[in-house]
Amino acid sequence: QLQLQESGPGLVKPSETLSLTCTVSSGSVSSTSYYWGWVRQPPGKGLEWLGSIYYSGSTYYNPSLKSRVIIFVDTSKNQFSLKLTSVTAADTAVYYCVRCAHPFDHWGQGALVTVSS
Amino acid sequence: EIVMTQSPATLSVSPGERVTLSCRASQSVSSDLAWYQQKPGQAPRLLIYGASTRATGIPARFSGSGSGTEFTLTISSLQSEDFAVYYCQQYNNWLFYTFGQGTKVEIK
Numbered sequence: 001q002l003q004l005q006e007s008g009p010g011l012v013k014p015s016e017t018l019s020l021t022c023t024v025s026s027g028s029v030s031s032t033s034y035y036w037g038w039v040r041q042p043p044g045k046g047l048e049w050l051g052s053i054y055y056s057g058s059t060y061y062n063p064s065l066k067s068r069v070i071i072f073v074d075t076s077k078n079q080f081s082l083k084l085t086s087v088t089a090a091d092t093a094v095y096y097c098v099r100c101a102h103p104f105d106h107w108g109q110g111a112l113v114t115v116s117s
Numbered sequence: 118e119i120v121m122t123q124s125p126a127t128l129s130v131s132p133g134e135r136v137t138l139s140c141r142a143s144q145s146v147s148s149d150l151a152w153y154q155q156k157p158g159q160a161p162r163l164l165i166y167g168a169s170t171r172a173t174g175i176p177a178r179f180s181g182s183g184s185g186t187e188f189t190l191t192i193s194s195l196q197s198e199d200f201a202v203y204y205c206q207q208y209n210n211w212l213f214y215t216f217g218q219g220t221k222v223e224i225k
Binding site for chain 1: 118149151153159160161162163166172204206208211212213214215216217218219
């Protein structure tokens with residue numbers, strides 16, 4: 001059964017860069033059938049797609065965050081990663097990595113990232 | 118951006134009741150519509166895709182319908198484990214996925 005696991009710091013200071021990695025097991029990020037992506041959920045709020053990546057490195061991002069989001073893939077480690085720059089308190093959220101099978105058929109358990117000094 | 122609007126925001130129901138949740142898209146998404154269930158402290162779980170196809174392992178009491186801009190998720194007889202928040206999502210514009218704001222199904 002495919003599993004996704006987020007990892008990274010749970011606390012980030014304002015104006016710094018949030019970095020998370022998703023490790024895929026029992027599956028391959030090099031699959032030609034899927035994109036891989038990130039979704040976030042602020043406390044008590046709804047879901048927001050951040051962006052997605054293909055194994056080749058092709059990416060597409062949520063236009064509202066495009067200038068701050070970078071997603072990249074490391075096929076050798078079977079991982080893909082998220083960087084969100086210049087964070088503020090509004091970026092405090094649970095961040096999920098997902099498999100984009102149109103729609104999102106597998107989700108990680110989520111990682112809470114708090115932006116605070 | 119395709120805006121997804123769900124109604125109602127909250128639904129208070131008793132176990133065993135039939136429940137109908139609505140989702141409207143700001144423009145046609147054909148049948149590229151999914152429903153997710155999210156329980157507190159858990160990741161969302163895919164229930165329905167293609168507007169009406171149940172995902173693997175989803176009980177038959179969950180059904181979806183609709184196409185274009187109007188969609189419905191029906192739970193035929195609400196079980197205790199079904200109290201949760203439900204989100205719709207369009208993936209017709211897969212360059213910009215969008216979700217509805219969610220409907221919370223709570224115990225009456």
